[in-house]
Amino acid sequence: MSTPNERPLFIPIILGTARRGRQSENVARFVFEQTRKRAETELIDVCKLPMKLDDAGEQMKDPAFSATIQRCDGLIIVTPEYNHGYPGLLKHALDMNLAEYVHKAVGICGVSAGLFGGARAIETLLPVMRELGLVTIFWDVNFGNVQKLFDEQGKLLDRGYERRFDRFLNELMWMARVLRYGRENIPEPKTD
Numbered sequence: 667m668s669t670p671n672e673r674p675l676f677i678p679i680i681l682g683t684a685r686r687g688r689q690s691e692n693v694a695r696f697v698f699e700q701t702r703k704r705a706e707t708e709l710i711d712v713c714k715l716p717m718k719l720d721d722a723g724e725q726m727k728d729p730a731f732s733a734t735i736q737r738c739d740g741l742i743i744v745t746p747e748y749n750h751g752y753p754g755l756l757k758h759a760l761d762m763n764l765a766e767y768v769h770k771a772v773g774i775c776g777v778s779a780g781l782f783g784g785a786r787a788i789e790t791l792l793p794v795m796r797e798l799g800l801v802t803i804f805w806d807v808n809f810g811n812v813q814k815l816f817d818e819q820g821k822l823l824d825r826g827y828e829r830r831f832d833r834f835l836n837e838l839m840w841m842a843r844v845l846r847y848g849r850e851n852i853p854e855p856k857t858d
Contacts, residue, residue: 682756684713740771740842768799783808
C-alpha cells in the first residue's frame with residue numbers, strides 16, 4: 667500500500683510482438699487492466715513504436731518512449747515465445763534506451779501456445795534485463811496454452827491467473843517502491 671503523500675507508482679506494460687493474430691495481445695490487455703487497478707500504467711505496443719530497422723540502439727531513440735521509461739518506476743514485459751526465444755522486435759525496442767532503465771524493477775509475463783507459457787523466452791530475456799540495468803523480480807506469470815485462456819471477446823476464462831498475477835504485481839510494486847526510494851535517497855557508489 668502507498669502512503670497518502672507517496673506519489674503513485676507508474677508501471678507501463680510493453681507488448682513485445684507485432685505479429686498478426688498475436689495471442690499475447692489478450693494477455694497484455696488483461697495485465698493492463700489488472701495493473702491499472704493499483705498503479706498508473708500505459709500499454710506500449712512495439713508495433714506502434716517508431717523504430718528504424720536499419721539502425722540500432724540509442725541512435726534510434728524515440729523521445730516519447732524514452733520519456734515514458736525515464737518516468738516509470740518499473741516495467742512489465744509481455745513476451746510470446748517464438749522458437750524457444752523472444753521476438754527480435756522486442757529486443758530492438760528495448761535497446762532504444764539504456765540509462766532510463768537503471769535500478770528499476772521489471773517483471774516478465776511469458777506467453778505460448780504450449781504448456782510452458784513462454785518460460786524459455788523469459789530465461790533468455792533475463793541476462794538482457796540485467797545488462798540494461800533492470801532488476802528482475804522473483805515471480806513470472808506464464809500464460810501457457812494461450813489460445814484456450816481467452817474467449818472471442820478477449821475475456822480471461824481461467825480465473826486462477828488473477829491470483830497468479832496479483833502475487834506477481836505485489837512483488838513488482840514492492841520492488842519498484844524500494845528501488846525508487848534508493849534512487850531518490852541513496853547516492854550511487856562511485857566507480858573507478
